[in-house]
Amino acid sequence: MDSSIKKKRPRGRLSREMIEDAAFEVIEREGLAGFSMRKLAAELGCEAMSIYHHFPSQAHLHEALVDRLVGSLEMPDAGLPWRQRMRIAMHDFRRIGSEHPAFAPFLVTYRMNSPTCLAWLSGILGLFEAGGFGPELSARLFRTVGYYLMGAILDETSGYAKGPSAVTAVSDEQLALDFPNVAAAGRYFGAAEFDRTFDLGLDMLLDEMERALGGANSR
Amino acid sequence: MDSSIKKKRPRGRLSREMIEDAAFEVIEREGLAGFSMRKLAAELGCEAMSIYHHFPSQAHLHEALVDRLVGSLEMPDAGLPWRQRMRIAMHDFRRIGSEHPAFAPFLVTYRMNSPTCLAWLSGILGLFEAGGFGPELSARLFRTVGYYLMGAILDETSGYAKGPSAVTAVSDEQLALDFPNVAAAGRYFGAAEFDRTFDLGLDMLLDEMERALGGANSR
C-alpha cells in the first residue's frame, strides 16, 4: 500500500487560482524561507513540476501572489474627504500585509512594476493629486507615507514583537538590567499596541500634510 | 597544474573579521540571494566548512554583519539640540543601509535583539526621553520614525527605482499610456531624489514631534 501522504487527485485539475491559494497556505504554515515548490506540490497533491505548467518560475508565482493581494484592494469612495480616503487606503494595504504575515516581507520588498500594482500606485498618486498637491509633492508625499507604511508592516509582521531572532537572544532579566528603557518600552512594542502606534504616526503625517495643503485657511 | 581559481593561503589566517569583510563583498557582488557559504569560502580562499569554525551557522554570520554595522554607529553629540541629534542618528542608520544596498533588506528585516542592537535602540529611546517625551510617547515615536526609516532604506536599496522586477515588466511607453501620473512621478522616484524626499518626510515627522513637545511655548 502506498504510505504517501499525498491525496490522490485526478489530472487536469490544477489552476493558477488553486496554486495561489495553496501557496498562501504553505507560506503561512512553513514561513517564507520554508516554502518550496515541492512542499507546495504536496499541498496540492501533485508533483512539483506540474506547477511549472501554470507558472514559469517560483518568482513568477510569488509575484502573482503580490498581484492577487494588491489587486484585491479598491480605492476608497471618492465622495469621502481627502484625509479619510488616505487613511482608508493605508489601512487597506496594511491589512493585506497583516493577513499574510509570513508573506508580508516579500510584499513590501517587491518592486511594484506589474500592471496591477501600477494601477494601485496610480490610484494613490491620484488621491494626492485630487487632494490638491501638485505632481512633485504628490510623488514625494506618496513616498513618505509609503515608507512609513512599509516599515510598519515589516515590524508588525516580523519585527521586534515576534520574539528573539534565531541566534543571539538576551534574556528579559538581562535586558531589564542593561537597557531598562528598552525593557520599559517593550510594553508598547507588542501586538496589542500595533493599531494605536500605527495610527499615531499616520495621523502625524496626515496632520502635517493637511497643514501643507490648507496653510492659508486653517490658521 | 591546479586550474582552481582559489588563491593559495596559509592556514590559521581566518578570523571573524576577515570572514565578515569577505561576506559583505560577496553579498554586494552576488546579491543577498546569491550569497552562499561556498562562494564566501572561494572569496576567502578556503573551504566552506572552515567558516563554521568561526560562525556556527550562516544565520549567525548574517547577524554578526548586522551587529558590525549597527555597532559602528555612535550616538550624536549630546550637546547638540534635540532635533539635530535625531536627524543625525536617522541619517547615520540610513547610511549604513545605503552603503550595503544588497544587505539592506536583511538589515531592516532583522529582529534587533543582540546586545549591540539593543544598545543602539536604547540610545535612540534615550534621545527621545532626553528630548522631553515620556516613556510611552518615546516608545511610540521611536516606532514611528523607525517605520519611516526602514521603509526608506528598503525603497532606496531595492525599491521602485532599481528597475523592473525579474518577471513582469511594463514598458515605459505603456506606462505613459496607462498610468501617466505614475510615469510623471517616476521623475521624483529616482536615486537622485532620494536625499530630498527622505528629508522631506523626516522633517515632517520631526516638525510634528516638536509641535507635540513645545506646544505651549512655540505658538
Place this chain on the structure above:
DNA sequence: AAATGAACCTTACAGTGTAAGTTGTCAAGC
C-alpha cells in the same frame, strides 16, 4: 622531539529550483 588542540579540509546527505523528456487523460472527429 612529542604531544596537544585548534584550524582547516573531505566527504556525505537531504533538500532546493528547474530543464528535459515521458506518460496519462480527455475531447473532437471519424
Place this chain on the structure above:
DNA sequence: GCTTGACAACTTACACTGTAAGGTTCATTT
C-alpha cells in the same frame, strides 16, 4: 466505439544549497 492529437501532469536528472561527522595538518607548548 475508435482514433488521434494536444496538453496537463509526472519522472528523471543536474547543479547547487547548508551543514553534520569525521579526518588531517600545523603551531604551540612542554
